[in-house]
Amino acid sequence: MVAAVSTGRPVAGGGHDDLEKRGARCGAARPVATRRTSFYANLRPQLYRLIESETVDPVRNPYAPGAGQRPPELAGRDRELQQFEVVLERVARGRPERSMIITGLRGVGKTVLLNAFRSMAIQRLWGTGKIEARPDQSIRRPVASALHMAIRELAPRHRAPDRIEEFLGVLKAFAQAGEEPAGKSKARVHRWQPGIDVPAARGRADSGDLEIDLTELFVDAASVATDVGVGISLFVDEMQDIPADDVSALCAACHELSQNGGPLIVVGAGLPHLPAVLSASKSYSERLFRYARIDRLDRESADFALLAPAQREDVTFTEEALDALYGAADGYPYFVQAYAKVVWDVAPDTPITADDIRVAAPEAESELAVGFFGSRYDRATPAERDYMRAMATLGDDPVPTSAVADELGRKPSSLSPARDGLIKKGLIYSAERGLVAFTVPHFGKFLRAQPA
Numbered sequence: 182m183v184a185a186v187s188t189g190r191p192v193a194g195g196g197h198d199d200l201e202k203r204g205a206r207c208g209a210a211r212p213v214a215t216r217r218t219s220f221y222a223n224l225r226p227q228l229y230r231l232i233e234s235e236t237v238d239p240v241r242n243p244y245a246p247g248a249g250q251r252p253p254e255l256a257g258r259d260r261e262l263q264q265f266e267v268v269l270e271r272v273a274r275g276r277p278e279r280s281m282i283i284t285g286l287r288g289v290g291k292t293v294l295l296n297a298f299r300s301m302a303i304q305r306l307w308g309t310g311k312i313e314a315r316p317d318q319s320i321r322r323p324v325a326s327a328l329h330m331a332i333r334e335l336a337p338r339h340r341a342p343d344r345i346e347e348f349l350g351v352l353k354a355f356a357q358a359g360e361e362p363a364g365k366s367k368a369r370v371h372r373w374q375p376g377i378d379v380p381a382a383r384g385r386a387d388s389g390d391l392e393i394d395l396t397e398l399f400v401d402a403a404s405v406a407t408d409v410g411v412g413i414s415l416f417v418d419e420m421q422d423i424p425a426d427d428v429s430a431l432c433a434a435c436h437e438l439s440q441n442g443g444p445l446i447v448v449g450a451g452l453p454h455l456p457a458v459l460s461a462s463k464s465y466s467e468r469l470f471r472y473a474r475i476d477r478l479d480r481e482s483a484d485f486a487l488l489a490p491a492q493r494e495d496v497t498f499t500e501e502a503l504d505a506l507y508g509a510a511d512g513y514p515y516f517v518q519a520y521a522k523v524v525w526d527v528a529p530d531t532p533i534t535a536d537d538i539r540v541a542a543p544e545a546e547s548e549l550a551v552g553f554f555g556s557r558y559d560r561a562t563p564a565e566r567d568y569m570r571a572m573a574t575l576g577d578d579p580v581p582t583s584a585v586a587d588e589l590g591r592k593p594s595s596l597s598p599a600r601d602g603l604i605k606k607g608l609i610y611s612a613e614r615g616l617v618a619f620t621v622p623h624f625g626k627f628l629r630a631q632p633a
């Protein structure tokens with residue numbers, strides 16, 4: 182049976198009428214019965230055959246497995262998009278508003294959603310900038326670059342260029358305040374060149390204390406946005422990786438902003454333990470951010486993610502194919518894209534069938550084993566790998582660290598370096614005190630399938 186979401190041309194063959202009609206419409210608009218039209222009319226049967234045999238054309242494969250790759254259809258995220266719409270609207274009206282933080286496992290679509298939020302802000306003519314946090318790297322310079330970009334977006338619409346220059350002077354001072362004291366020749370060589378050709382201001386956002394400096398910088402940026410009648414949105418991906426001191430400074434600056442109602446928001450995305458990271462740094466962070474945990478797509482959304490892009494290419498799937506795909510991808514967006522991509526290339530014709538999925542599955546799985554699982558596994562040290570294998574043996578739910586120690590016949594304390602290393606590499610997270618889980622969906626299954 183062909184899938185319920187009709188493509189308008191569900192089964193091969195239905196296209197002829199369609200082309201016929203299109204041809205007729207063209208003909209009506211431009212009634213020039215030339216030799217050329219009759220030439221094509223004669224060629225039509227051969228052309229149809231050619232088109233039919235290429236209905237599932239690899240060149241037009243719409244699916245997009247890859248980190249942060251924009252999916253052909255952003256399925257199942259309407260609630261989050263609506264929530265963010267409300268956030269933008271409230272901030273624009275000067276209402277007190279909590280900012281948003283998206284959390285979820287690897288490959289679930291956090292980066293993509295963050296980018297969609299950014300597009301929404303840009304559509305409202307907001308200034309936007311984005312950073313990707315890295316362990317052991319201060320956010321000072323990345324934040325400076327991101328805000329520089331946001332202000333550049335607003336500058337052409339600002340009536341007073343000196344207000345922009347004034348802000349850029351503060352921004353430059355902020356960026357440079359984190360540097361080694363002047364005088365050390367090395368520091369001069371590495372002096373940040375932000376492409377800001379105004380002199381650095383003095384006495385604002387340049388104390389060297391990130392909490393004070395960020396607060397002042399955010400307040401000033403928000404005030405420039407107010408002049409233009411819009412807001413600024415700073416997007417932070419992999420937010421759990423921000424070093425502890427910087428997280429605390431960022432929360433404090435957001436807290437300050439939320440109190441004075443400036444139109445600047447920080448929107449974050451990170452792994453499921455991000456809320457715990459934030460509340461460990463500032464207890465009020467729970468009230469500061471609205472958390473949205475995103476997860477695997479439900480059946481309807483997963484089908485939509487597959488069918489809508491296919492429909493645009495006049496291709497569809499049978500119900501049995503959709504059942505098989507949901508069974509394989511389990512609704513995880515990365516897997517949905519990865520399986521669909523291979524299946525499309527394998528399928529000879531539309532509708533795509535369960536048989537096509539069966540043929541494609543081994544190739545899709547081996548691509549995932551290398552690109553999605555293997556690349557992460559390779560980052561772990563031998564001790565960390567032992568730790569993960571022990572976790573995998575214990576099942577797919579969060580497991581007690583003490584059980585991992587028992588499994589390895591070791592003292593829990595001796596395993597702390599491996600556990601901490603894995604958390605830092607973003608391969609596992611601590612779901613609750615004393616429990617650990619994989620950040621990568623199906624990672625346990627992958628490890629169990631590996632030869633010992």
Ligand SMILES: Nc1ncnc2c1ncn2[C@@H]1O[C@H](COP(=O)(O)OP(=O)(O)OP(=O)(O)O)[C@@H](O)[C@H]1O
Pocket residue numbers: 245246247248249250251252253254255256257258285286287288289290291292293294486514515516517518
């Ligand atoms: N809502 C969605 N519908 C369909 N496909 C999606 C959706 N969200 C994400 N994807 C696809 O899933 C893949 C992973 O998305 P993304 O990189 O945003 O995940 P992530 O959560 O940021 O992962 P990571 O934690 O590894 O950074 C991409 O190929 C993307 O196209």
Ligand SMILES: [Mg+2]
Pocket residue numbers: 248249291292293418
């Ligand atoms: Mg991401």
